[in-house]
Amino acid sequence: MSDLPDTDFTQRFIFDDRDVRGEWVSLDQSYAEVLARHPYPKPVAALLGELMAATALLVGALKFDGLLVLQARSQGPIPLLMVECSGDREIRGVARYEAEQIADNASLEQLMPDGHLTLTIDPIKGQRYQGTVDLDGANLSECFTNYFVQSQQLNTRFWLDTSTGKARGLLLQQLPRDRQPDDEEREESWQHVVALAHTLKLDEWALDNEILLHRLYHEDAVRLFDIEPLRFHCSCSRERSGNALVSLGEADAKALVVECGGKIEIDCQFCNERYLFDAGDVAQLFAGGGTASASETRH
DSSP: OOSSGGGEEEEEEEETTSSEEEEEEEESHHHHHHHHTSOOOHHHHHHHHHHHHHHHHHHHHHOOSEEEEEEEEOSSSOOEEEEEEETTOEEEEEEEOOGGGOOTTOOHHHHSTTOEEEEEEEESSSOOEEEEEEOOSSSHHHHHHHHHHHHOSSOEEEEEEOTTSSEEEEEEEEOSSSSOOSHHHHHHHHHHHHHHHTTOOGGGGGSOHHHHHHHHHTTSOEEEEEEEEOEEOOOOOHHHHHHHHHHHOHHHHHHHHHHTTSEEEEEOTTTOOEEEEEHHHHHHHHTTOTTSSOOOOBO
């Protein structure tokens, strides 16, 4: 994991006397790594950070082996936001945008009109799941809340923020009936914890989770669990790029070298790593020599 695991993590908490659980997320270094690779305008960077926070919250809640992918798509100035996080808690993200159409004070509806949100869970073992809903909230926090209202039986609320320079988030979720069997009591309890979360101020996102929990729920019995680290990692590699060329077939791969002026360039959309393959590299691939004698690569 990262040399500084406490900069990027999720942290679970639970109410001892209520059927409610929660999860915090803080992404510092991994968010900075994503922004360092692309010169995103501020509104794009903010939305991508919020999507990263939401993805990390879901991975923290689901606890599975595989890959979780969130994609927000539209026909507007931001046609794509995409974040991937593995069960090993390695996260990466990317955005596509039209810079000349993006105003600093633009709303989500202006940036991603008629957009939709797709959640894909691709486990190593088991069945792949995918669900899609419209981006029908004033912000991504509302969109994720609405997603769970439509697709899940348990009440769930999201709060997402990047105002501190970190990607931060809070998830609250009502648990199955246990400590509070009465319907009215359960509903009042849920409204209580949500109402207090709504009092969270922008400058408080910079505080430690323990302090935040005390400020919000100092009259409740709440247990805060250990942090679960995350880190930025891109799964691209020269080997995977070589495999993509092999999948084209030898004739087409050699023709592509000629078409590209003697050198094929394969760029990773997530991290901007560039992998170069010339005629000798392609011949080596199809001769079974792999990519051991790599052509020069550069960022």
